[in-house]
Amino acid sequence: MTARAAHQMRRTSRWRRARPMSHGAVATAYLHRSADLPARTAALLGHPADEARYRRIVEGARVAWQCEYLSDDGTVTPDTQVTLVRALAFGLVLAPLRTRTADRLAALIRAAGTHLSIGFLSTGLLLPVLAETGHLGLTYExxxxATAPSWLTATPAACEAGYRRFVIARRPGGGLSSASARHESPHGLIASQCHLHDGEFTLTTRIPPGTEAEIRLPGADTVTAGPGTHTYTIDMCHEDS
Incomplete structure (x- = not known):
């Protein structure tokens, strides 16, 4: 893959891993991982026969993966962030070659403008792998x-406390005549209570100090409410319930 193609893939696919992808590399890596976990569990529980059975699967998967995707000098194929992350996290690359593999992972991240280019299965593995292989500075970078794809692009209003603004949207129906809900937010109690009687819908809300609520009334306009207690009454005779 050329640098231009890789850049375009990152720009358009965001969190998805960049191609090429080898299904064999993925399946064999997860076979190794899936057998390694019960092998360790069996060892902790004192079941040597089960441990030995799963260890045979672990070793077979590791050897198969290494024969197909790892060269003698530590080069991993396909040469992608996600393949290297899995190889390091799952123990598929052993100690003599781990430093080279980790350095290559760091280089790929740098080449991507210090951005990740992996799928959701490996996202949680990336930072621990970097930190454990001597790339703590890159881990924090x-x-x-703050630019996509990254974790911080998901929180553009990270400095604003939760529940500063919220929505109350009651949808009467289903034969229910009343309902209520409450939540203790960082700013105080948020509460709403509604009644439906003889075609008249009544909603009472409680908005805590320092917050603002968007009140979505059934069959009516949306209103914005500040702190305090507010009551709204709507004729539902001509509304579907």
Missing amino acids: LLRQ
């Missing part, structure tokens, strides 16, 4: 990256 990647964590604090």
Whole structure:
């Protein structure tokens, strides 16, 4: 893949891993991982026969993966962030070659403008792998990256406390004549209570100090409410219930 094609893939696919992808590399890596976990569990529980059975699967998967995707000099194929992350996290690359593999992972991240280019299965593995293989500085740079794809692009209003603004949207129906809900937010109690009687819908809300609520009334306009207690009454005779 050329640098231009890789850049375009990152720009358009965001969190999805960049191609090429080898299904064999993925399946064999997860076979190794899936057998390694019960092998360790069996060892902790004192079941040597089960441990030995799963260890045979672990070793077979590791050897098969290494024969197909790992060269003698530590080069991993396909040469992608996600393949290298899995190889390091799952123990598929052993100690003599781990440093080279980790350095290559760091280089790929740098080449991507200090951005991740992996799928959701490996996202949680990336930062621990970098930190454990001597790339702590890059770990923090990647964590604090503010341009996509990155973790911080998901929180553009990170400095604003939760529940500063919220929505109350009651939808009467289903034969229910009343309902209520309450939540203790960082700013105080948020509460709403509604009644439906003889075609008249009544909604009472409680908005805590320092907040603002968007009240979506059934069959009516949306209103914005500040702190305090507010009551709204709507004729539902001509509304579907």
